[in-house]
Every structure is written in structure tokens, then in C-alpha cells.
Amino acid sequence: MERILNFSREEYVERVKKTKESMSHKGIDALIVTDPANINYLTGFDGWSFYVHQGLVVMLGEEEPVWFGRGQDANAARLTSWLSDDHIRAYTDDYVQSLVKHPMEFVADIIKEKGYDNKIIATEMDAYYYTAKCQESLQKSLPNAKFADGNLIVNWVKIIKSDAEVEFMRRAAKIAEKAMTTAVDSIAEGVRQCDAAANVYHAQISGTKEYGGDYCSIIPLMPAGVRTSTPHLSWTDEPYKNGDTVILELCGNYKRYHCPLSRTLTVGDAPQKVKDLASVVIEGLTITLESIKPGMTCEEAERVWAKSIAKSGFIKDSRIGYSTGLNYPPDWGEHTASFRPGDKTMLRPNMTFHMIPGIWLDDCGVDMSESFRITENGCETFTSIPRKLFEK
């Protein structure tokens, strides 16, 4: 089959090599990778098949990971990954959502065949799609193995992007700008929220003339009115009303790479409270971004924000940003570095983040955000949409 890889084979091999170095450092012989973004990162494998159990077995003694998944998805591995045919292992359909057998029994057989069943095996303990049952099944099937927590091993490898990855995020950024402009243009009094959301989706997927968009790992979050008091509600089929505040947490995606972007809009003139909140957020965001440079830690950056907002009287008790890039639903965050007290991750060039210091009160909220890359001497934002409260 004709394979189309998003990155060079060398880049994938290098990613696996770094993963194995980290495993080796931690005394791990084999790592089961089930986070879809990590599977893609190491092999290129793509497809909406993460609703059944699938993953990789990364072994210290092998250059190529072994992909495991459902029979009908093996051709997706052949088409999208760099793995050779004998490293693509598909289980029969009677393993799918079965009450009597579990796909991890199939994985245990691969581990036995490779001679790793009495070694130290790590699993991504808190990764999406790695269920409690997966762990139970694997431990039961490999009584001679020693288990370790391999959570986030690949995530920490991927925190620094290659230039090729940064280019994908730049393309995603162009799509994010289009999505945001479309949202601002579409929202008006009397327009149904679902119709504005439909336009945003269209912009995200159609992309630009030069390249199309991929789906984002989070839906367009565009709550209006009282629903802005919480960040994860979205549109309804009600029309926008004069006086509505609308939060727009949108994104662009190019080949699974994200560029999230948030702004806030009011239908009609903004109430003073929303204006005040927006000013505080914009000022804090701007000052924090201006302060960021390599060598700083995440908590130091957060302290700049905290100091800026302290004088306003508003309270922000959640993290203000996180590492982002390659991902699959349900999240575009990478679960590694966060801008919050206690996070001592040192910022380094080509780390990429989404800084989103949203504030949600009990009757309204304001989001303003930027995705950015750490450069040699500061940071650069991926998009250039005016950092302001839009009034329609």
C-alpha cells in the first residue's frame, strides 16, 4: 500500500529513540502506549479508531514499536504509519467490547512472543482510553512481569517541537484565525447560535486555499449569556440576544496539530462588568507574554499574571495555560507543563503553549488567549487577531 507520512521516517525513528532513552533511564523494558496522540507521534498512525482498544508496544530491544488494534483498522496502520507489516498486529473482531475476552490479552501474547513477559512493563496509567480494565487484564495475563507507571513518558518527549511540527502549527494558526473571524462575523442578534457554530466548523475544516483543516480535539466552545459562567458549555439552537456575552474558545487544526485561540464578544454594547473583566484579562495576558523567555519556569510566568491581576479584585484560581500541539479528542492539552504555582518546568525554545487566563463568574465570563512558541529570546504568538473585546 502507498504510505503517506506527515514527517520523515528519520523523525519518527528519532522520536522512538528518545522515548526509549527515557524508558531506559527509568528502568523500563517495554512501554504500552495507548494515548492516540502518542501513537501518532511515534508512528504516524491516524484514524478515528481510538474508541476501541489500540496502541503500541515500545520495546528497548526493537527499533520499531509494534502496533496493535482491531482487524479492520490494520489497513489504516499500513496507510498512515512507517511500521513494517510484521509490526502491525490486528486482533479479531470478537475482542471488541466483549464480555468474555479483552484486547489486552492479545497484547500480552505479543509481549510473551517478544520475550518481555518477565521484564518491567510500563503503562500510561492516567492516559485517555487506558482503562482500569486494560491494566487488570494485562496484569492478569502477565503474572511474571513487573509493572511500572509510564504515564506521560512520550508526552514529555514531545514537549519540544521540531521545526516541521512548528510549521504544522503555523498552518493550524491560519485556520484558527479564519475560524475566529468567521465567528465574529457570524454572531449577531437574532442569529441562531447553531448557525454561527456551523459556520465556524465550516471554516475549521475547509481551511485555507493552500491546505485543508483537520478536526480539532475540542469542539468550538461558544457559550452565550449565563452559559459563559462555565468554560465547557457550547452553542444551543437559541438565537443570540442583545446583551449576550459570548465566549469563543476556538482552534485550527492541521494534520492533528492544534492552534487554540480565544476571544470574547458581546452582542450589543458590553456591560461595564464585562469590559472591566476583559481589560484585566487582556492586560495580564499581554504582560505575561511580554515577560516570557527561555530559562524561566512555568510558575514564574504564572506569577507575572498573578501579580498583574491582584490589584483588580478578580480571582483566578485555575492554571492559566498548558503545553499544546499534536492531539486527539478529548483534549488539545499535552498534560505536561502548566502555568501554575508549583510547576517548575523550564521554558525552552520550540515548546508551544496555549495561555488562556479565562475568568468565569457566576453570571458571565471572559476568555482571551494566545497560542505561542518559545523562541531563542522570548516568545512569538501564532496568530494575530486583535486582543480585544469584540462588540457587535
Next chain:
Amino acid sequence: MERILNFSREEYVERVKKTKESMSHKGIDALIVTDPANINYLTGFDGWSFYVHQGLVVMLGEEEPVWFGRGQDANAARLTSWLSDDHIRAYTDDYVQSLVKHPMEFVADIIKEKGYDNKIIATEMDAYYYTAKCQESLQKSLPNAKFADGNLIVNWVKIIKSDAEVEFMRRAAKIAEKAMTTAVDSIAEGVRQCDAAANVYHAQISGTKEYGGDYCSIIPLMPAGVRTSTPHLSWTDEPYKNGDTVILELCGNYKRYHCPLSRTLTVGDAPQKVKDLASVVIEGLTITLESIKPGMTCEEAERVWAKSIAKSGFIKDSRIGYSTGLNYPPDWGEHTASFRPGDKTMLRPNMTFHMIPGIWLDDCGVDMSESFRITENGCETFTSIPRKLFEK
């Protein structure tokens, strides 16, 4: 806060009651529910917040489940669920993706407070978002509890839909028809695949004049060419070429209720092989649907399909359908009944299914599907798109 419930409070209370009956039957005192669809089913809770740990504690001794989740999502619980304020428990943001604490420690505290920490506690062992770490953390925090597998307890309660739920699926069906018609209209030689996909998304979210659409739990699956050799790839930004086969596995969604629908299309005249494959699938699907009636088992229905296809020489080694309805990403299947050998689930009125006997060969594939409801004496499909191979 003003609450907007999709179903009556009585319906939610009844769902919880049935869940507790099942728990009681299995000797379970408390059930931790983390599947987002099950959380919604029991309480109405909505929001794209399942990327952090959240859920319900359903206890035999309490009418209302306790919702637990992240601080900023508590207002979503107040706005979308029927739960009273003291049953909405939010953890602080330092629990989010932390290396030193886990949200399940917070849940253990609720269980202790309620006096269930020495009782039998069940968890949804193989549910999305219930990670191995969740189970480890909960077991460590509740050393006096006895743990049981509560996987699919709520899923089996929800397999028979209320008339109100069926009405939601009928609305989803109208949107599915619109999405499919839009796809067929949009695809043509030279059109970029992403532009056709963008139109499909627009149709799904904009919905009908009477009501808007919600996001589907699976993206529009619309692979073309050799990518139809596997079911879970989707669009690229390449243009459709004359001779491409395009599989369309689409869906409509109304307030989280799905109506999936598949058809296959060829750009230009269909090759004989694709025509043959389509005929076999259409005939098998039609005969099977005509045979279905309450009292039959899932495996009996599958046998009708298997008998129909046997004479063709094509092989189908995966299940041909599954229960569907209320769901969240990454799946619209309910993980209960499947049409496959060994599944002895008896069909009963108001069960709802997606029958999708797709066949994927090494160079092409064909999908044709129908979503349907079991009636008093047979079944009725939700949509009425011609059951044929579309040639464009």
C-alpha cells in the same frame, strides 16, 4: 441559576431508580459513573469537560447521585442537571493533571463522608475516561471498601429508550438526512475532500429550521480511494478523482442523541467490483431489517445477514451493528448489544440500533447502514435515504 433540562425530572429520577435496582441486584452499594453519556443519562449534565476526571457517585441510600468535577465546571452542573446544590461537588484546580494528587482522592472523601467507605463500590472498569490510575487511586484511598466491576450497568439500563428519547433520535435523523444529502451533493471530481467535509459539518450543526444540531461523537468518516480499505480514516485536502470510491459514515445529533447513517458513492461510474459489493451489502441489510422483530436475539438477526452474504463469496468477519443513542466522543455505540454470533440479547420495543454491515477489502470498501428502532412487531428505520450506491 436557571436550569434547562432535556427531560422531565421524573424521567431522570426513574433512570437513577432503575440503575439502583440493577446495583442492588448485583450486591453493589455505590457505583462510580464516569462515562460521560451515563452521567448525562442519569442527571442531564452536559459539557465538554470529560477531558478532566468527573463523574457521579450513585448510592443505594440516596435519591440523587453526587456529581464530582472540576471547580470551573460546577456551574455547568448547576445549569444542565437536576441535581441540588449540595450534590454538586467541585475539586480545586490543583487536582487537574497533577503529579502529586488525583481527583479520585477527592471522590474517596465524598464516599467516606457518606459512610460508604466500608461497603461494596463498583466502578465502570472499561469505560472511556476511567483510567487505570483512577482505579489505583480509589482503591488506595478506600482500603476498607470492597471493589466490584460496575461496567455497563447504566448502559444496560439505557438500552430501551423512552418515547421522549425516540423523539430526539427522530430529530437527529432529519439532520442525518440533511448531512447525507449535503455530502452527496458536494462531492465531485476536483472538489477538495475537506471542502465537502466542511459542508457536511455545516449541515450537521446548523440542523433544520426547527432545531439545531449538536456535535456527533464521531467525526464525519468520509475516506476516498484506497483509504476506503479501512473504516476509520476520513477526508484529506486532496481533490476527489474520477474513479474514487467514497464511503460516507455520517450522523445527525440532537441534544447528544445520535442517528448514524452510511452510504457509498463513486466519483464517476462505479467499477464492477464496487457495484457487486454494494449489491451484496444492500441485499443483506434489507433482508436482515425485514426479518427483525421483537423476541428475536441479536445473533439470530446476524445469522440472517450471514446466510444472505454466504453465497456471494465476500467475507464479513466483524459485527454488523450495535445499540446506539445518547453518547459523547469517541463513540456513538452503547457497548451493550451487538449483532454478532454469541450475542443473545433479545430485541425489545424501543431498543435502537445502527446496523452497518460494511465490507472493506484491500483496495476498496463499501458501507451501507440504517439506524432503526424495534417496534411492537418489527422495526422502523429512522431515515429514508435511498438504499443505493450513488454515482456522481
